Amino acid sequence: MGFLGSSPSSSSSLPLCFLLALFLALSAAVVCNGGHTSSFIRKEQKSVDMPFDSDVFRPPSGHNAPQQVHITQGDHEGKAMIISWVTMDEPGSSEVVYWKENGSSRKKTAKGKYTTYKYYNYTSGYIHHCNIRKLEYNTKYYYEVGIGHNYEVGIGHNVRRFSFTTPPPVGPDVPYTFGMIGDLGQTFDSNATLTHYENNPRKPQTLLFIGDLSYADNYPNHDNTRWDSWARFVERSVAYQPWIWTPGNHELDFAPEIGENKPFKPFTHRYHVPFKASGSTSPLWYSIKRASAYIIVLSSYSAYGKYTPQYQWLEAELPKVNRTETPWLIVMVHSPWYNSYNYHYMEGETMRVMYESWLVEAKVDLVLSGHVHAYERSERISNVAYNIVNGKCGPVKNQDAPVYVTIGDGGNIEGLANNMTNPQPDYSAFREASFGHAILDIKNRTHAHYSWHRNQDGYATEADSMWFYNRVWNPVDDSTSSES
Numbered sequence: 143m144g145f146l147g148s149s150p151s152s153s154s155s156l157p158l159c160f161l162l163a164l165f166l167a168l169s170a171a172v173v174c175n176g177g178h179t180s181s182f183i184r185k186e187q188k189s190v191d192m193p194f195d196s197d198v199f200r201p202p203s204g205h206n207a208p209q210q211v212h213i214t215q216g217d218h219e220g221k222a223m224i225i226s227w228v229t230m231d232e233p234g235s236s237e238v239v240y241w242k243e244n245g246s247s248r249k250k251t252a253k254g255k256y257t258t259y260k261y262y263n264y265t266s267g268y269i270h271h272c273n274i275r276k277l278e279y280n281t282k283y284y285y286e287v288g289i290g291h292n293y294e295v296g297i298g299h300n301v302r303r304f305s306f307t308t309p310p311p312v313g314p315d316v317p318y319t320f321g322m323i324g325d326l327g328q329t330f331d332s333n334a335t336l337t338h339y340e341n342n343p344r345k346p347q348t349l350l351f352i353g354d355l356s357y358a359d360n361y362p363n364h365d366n367t368r369w370d371s372w373a374r375f376v377e378r379s380v381a382y383q384p385w386i387w388t389p390g391n392h393e394l395d396f397a398p399e400i401g402e403n404k405p406f407k408p409f410t411h412r413y414h415v416p417f418k419a420s421g422s423t424s425p426l427w428y429s430i431k432r433a434s435a436y437i438i439v440l441s442s443y444s445a446y447g448k449y450t451p452q453y454q455w456l457e458a459e460l461p462k463v464n465r466t467e468t469p470w471l472i473v474m475v476h477s478p479w480y481n482s483y484n485y486h487y488m489e490g491e492t493m494r495v496m497y498e499s500w501l502v503e504a505k506v507d508l509v510l511s512g513h514v515h516a517y518e519r520s521e522r523i524s525n526v527a528y529n530i531v532n533g534k535c536g537p538v539k540n541q542d543a544p545v546y547v548t549i550g551d552g553g554n555i556e557g558l559a560n561n562m563t564n565p566q567p568d569y570s571a572f573r574e575a576s577f578g579h580a581i582l583d584i585k586n587r588t589h590a591h592y593s594w595h596r597n598q599d600g601y602a603t604e605a606d607s608m609w610f611y612n613r614v615w616n617p618v619d620d621s622t623s624s625e626s
């Protein structure tokens with residue numbers, strides 16, 4: 143009172159200045175304490191699948207030429223690679239020939255196997271899987287598929303050659319860069335996402351794919367030729383760097399109305415993962431180590447209640463993680479546990495109730511999800527105190543808890559999820575309904591730079607970013623809200 147009335151000459155202007163200052167201070171406080179809903183406005187348009195005759199879907203020329211080539215890690219440590227591809231006309235050879243880029247070592251041959259499946263009125267091509275083992279770390283390899291299978295036009299006529307680089311040895315301060323894409327599909331937007339990912343100047347070395355691959359199940363009778371076209375579309379990336387697979391709901395392909403009662407049939411025939419290496423009994427949940435990261439993949443669409451195989455596996459798995467060896471602990475699960483969009487709301491809730499306390503106890507750094515076709519990043523929060531009768535049923539800030547990132551914004555045919563709950567909950571640090579991808583650039587055991595890139599921007603623009611401080615080696619507050 144005295145301050146405002148102390149100078150008669152300024153009695154008219156001071157309150158205005160003061161109110162303005164107060165308004166600005168309060169505005170800043172709102173930004174600091176709450177989450178941020180991006181004001182970025184994008185053109186509203188429907189996501190449309192690329193036509194089947196698009197060049198991105200074009201099969202390689204030549205009789206029985208290998209197509210849909212894709213690779214993923216083939217063991218627990220990163221010294222093996224599963225090479226997969228499809229031949230359409232005849233089985234051909236399941237062998238892979240491979241050799242190091244440098245050095246005088248001779249070419250080696252690994253033997254694989256092929257499988258086929260039927261789905262309603264569709265019969266698959268010959269799906270080959272070959273796990274090449276005992277690779278050297280940090281080494282570029284070339285590999286060839288389609289070896290000597292075409293006797294009519296001459297051996298090797300349709301051989302296709304690709305390359306990949308193995309990761310550095312597993313260790314605590316190994317820099318490594320992961321990309322992240324979810325819910326990709328095969329629309330023009332999907333193509334934009336993949337193109338932006340490929341051109342990201344941080345040069346991601348391995349992609350964490352968070353489920354929902356082809357969206358073939360949106361077609362009549364789950365037209366599995368759209369599984370084929372999707373695999374041809376992404377070959378330009380996944381033939382050269384491993385994509386780590388997580389099952390999503392669009393991998394279920396459960397359609398009893400057309401006699402398809404076995405969930406995950408196309409997905410599990412086409413995409414093999416090294417689940418046995420981590421003691422898992424199912425390809426739908428497993429773990430790998432890669433460089434300085436330990437990655438746990440969970441299945442939102444498999445049983446996870448007490449006594450189930452997934453429950454037992456995860457309970458035994460988390461204590462095995464040695465953060466001195468792999469400081470960064472990342473969990474991938476398709477359906478988000480924290481999501482403030484009005485889509486798939488609370489779908490991840492039952493799994494959160496089952497497992498969240500384990501993840502907090504294990505000091506997981508990042509939980510990566512998809513499913514909701516938008517982007518969201520949370521504060522470090524947990525909601526593990528509730529015991530039915532105590533009323534403590536809201537999320538609270540918790541520095542032992544992971545950051546939850548939802549990145550189901552790959553660009554599929556179902557379009558963007560742009561309807562958000564309001565007001566934005568405190569635990570939601572940033573959210574925006576745009577298509578894009580993310581990068582986790584691990585520097586050492588304490589720091590990792592994280593960024594999200596929307597498709598409307600240039601390749602290097604970071605629409606959202608934060609420095610992750612490792613929960614074991616540098617467990618200080620890394621909230622972007624508290625920074626400001």
Ligand SMILES: [Fe+2]
Nearest residue numbers: 354390391513
């Ligand atoms: Fe989904």
